[in-house]
Amino acid sequence: MLKVGSERRVKVVTIVGARPQFIKAAAVSRAIKARNIMVAKYAKEERTINEVIVHTGQHFDTNMSEVFFKEMQIPTPDYHLNINSMNHGAMTGRMLEKIEEVLLVEKPDYVMVYGDTNSTLAGALAAKKLHIKVVHIESGLRSYNMGMPEEINRILTDRISDILCCPTDTAVKNLKNEGYVLTNDYPLIVKTGDVMQDAALYYSTFSSQNSSIVKDLKLVDRDFVLCTVHRAENTDDPIRLRNIFGALQKISECMPVVIPLHPRTQKILSTIDLLIPNCGDKLMIIKPVGYFDMIELLKNTKIVLTDSGGLQKEAFFFSKPCVTLRDETEWRELIDLKVNIIAGSDKKSILAAFNDMQYTIIETDINVYGNGKAADNIIKNFK
Numbered sequence: 001m002l003k004v005g006s007e008r009r010v011k012v013v014t015i016v017g018a019r020p021q022f023i024k025a026a027a028v029s030r031a032i033k034a035r036n037i038m039v040a041k042y043a044k045e046e047r048t049i050n051e052v053i054v055h056t057g058q059h060f061d062t063n064m065s066e067v068f069f070k071e072m073q074i075p076t077p078d079y080h081l082n083i084n085s086m087n088h089g090a091m092t093g094r095m096l097e098k099i100e101e102v103l104l105v106e107k108p109d110y111v112m113v114y115g116d117t118n119s120t121l122a123g124a125l126a127a128k129k130l131h132i133k134v135v136h137i138e139s140g141l142r143s144y145n146m147g148m149p150e151e152i153n154r155i156l157t158d159r160i161s162d163i164l165c166c167p168t169d170t171a172v173k174n175l176k177n178e179g180y181v182l183t184n185d186y187p188l189i190v191k192t193g194d195v196m197q198d199a200a201l202y203y204s205t206f207s208s209q210n211s212s213i214v215k216d217l218k219l220v221d222r223d224f225v226l227c228t229v230h231r232a233e234n235t236d237d238p239i240r241l242r243n244i245f246g247a248l249q250k251i252s253e254c255m256p257v258v259i260p261l262h263p264r265t266q267k268i269l270s271t272i273d274l275l276i277p278n279c280g281d282k283l284m285i286i287k288p289v290g291y292f293d294m295i296e297l298l299k300n301t302k303i304v305l306t307d308s309g310g311l312q313k314e315a316f317f318f319s320k321p322c323v324t325l326r327d328e329t330e331w332r333e334l335i336d337l338k339v340n341i342i343a344g345s346d347k348k349s350i351l352a353a354f355n356d357m358q359y360t361i362i363e364t365d366i367n368v369y370g371n372g373k374a375a376d377n378i379i380k381n382f383k
């Protein structure tokens with residue numbers, strides 16, 4: 001901790017690298033900025049937070065990275081490591097090495113990591129080995145499928161984290177069930193709410209002024225499906241991928257399907273013999289879009305089909321039913337609320353789930369992800 005006159009400053013290094021982490025970090029960086037302004041103006045709160053941002057480079061296309069920094073006004077990263085497009089071991093290893101170098105220079109009080117990517121695990125491990133406190137945002141999520149790289153990343157990250165910020169009651173329960181033992185008050189398990197809810201609430205108030213995507217795609221006042229597919233278990237299995245795209249093609253015969261396609265999926269589709277006819281306004285495969293476009297698509301869609309973690313929740317935030325193109329989900333509460341259904345990758349199951357879910361009305365007053373104050377609840381823990 002740095003003492004500056006009578007003011008105490010806490011230094012936090014934030015590690016991000018993948019698209020969903022930019023969106024989550026945007027909410028927390030905003031909260032940090034607001035807190036610092038309040039301290040400067042009223043000196044009501046003793047601590048200011050000095051945030052240093054490290055971008056590992058895991059996601060690097062303009063529309064997978066830069067667009068979020070611009071639209072969401074995330075501070076420019078202090079360090080950019082440019083590490084991407086490698087196998088898991090190489091990617092995580094190189095990130096570990098480079099993040100350690102940054103931490104040795106910066107000497108922060110805390111390192112904050114998000115979610116379950118290779119950037120998350122590398123950041124947590126580098127910090128822990130240097131005895132720096134690790135704060136894990138989106139802690140406690142479990143799919144109970146160790147075949148997923150994300151499950152490995154999140155379990156290992158949780159295990160070495162000091163402050164485990166859980167978005168939901170389920171996440172807290174998952175950690176308690178794993179028998180976390182306190183030593184000198186750590187690890188601290190706190191239910192904070194979900195930072196993606198903070199982001200959705202804030203940015204949706206002005207997304208329409210910044211996006212014309214619904215009009216550009218000629219979807220105004222039309223029912224359409226919003227779909228994303230990128231999960232390794234789907235993209236790396238040609239049978240699953242064929243089934244999913246077979247189902248999407250069928251659905252597009254009765255309702256347009258908009259697919260902002262992840263570069264991972266784009267690359268794989270171009271290497272396997274999966275013929276996707278150019279269906280004009282039926283199957284609309286477009287490049288990944290920015291956050292404002294995504295919110296506008298969410299506001300206007302009839303239903304979401306996805307294997308994304310974040311998009312399942314966002315469907316709920318915008319009161320849209322969701323069909324999950326996976327065999328399980330970490331967001332169990334959505335299944336219990338019957339607003340989301342697990343369809344897996346079987347063509348028939350996806351079509352049946354789509355038919356079942358498309359008329360579902362979502363009650364808007366259910367609150368399982370907090371009230372948009374998750375970021376404030378997280379930064380309160382920086383002491």
Ligand code: UD1
Binds near residue numbers: 149150263267
């Ligand atoms: C990663 C995360 C996953 C998360 C997803 C969010 C891991 C293990 N996986 O998966 O949990 O849901 O991000 O989107 O960390 N690529 C590009 N341009 C980019 C980004 C990626 O071409 O801007 C290509 C890479 O070169 C690589 C492929 O996409 O060939 C996969 O990228 P990678 O970061 O390894 O994993 P994701 O599938 O994006």
Ligand code: UDP
Binds near residue numbers: 020230287289294310
């Ligand atoms: N997203 C976006 N543009 C897109 C696709 C997704 O802004 O073209 C946003 C989406 O709204 C959500 C986040 O990216 O906020 C989810 O990221 P992704 O699906 O890549 O990762 P996951 O949540 O599965 O880890």
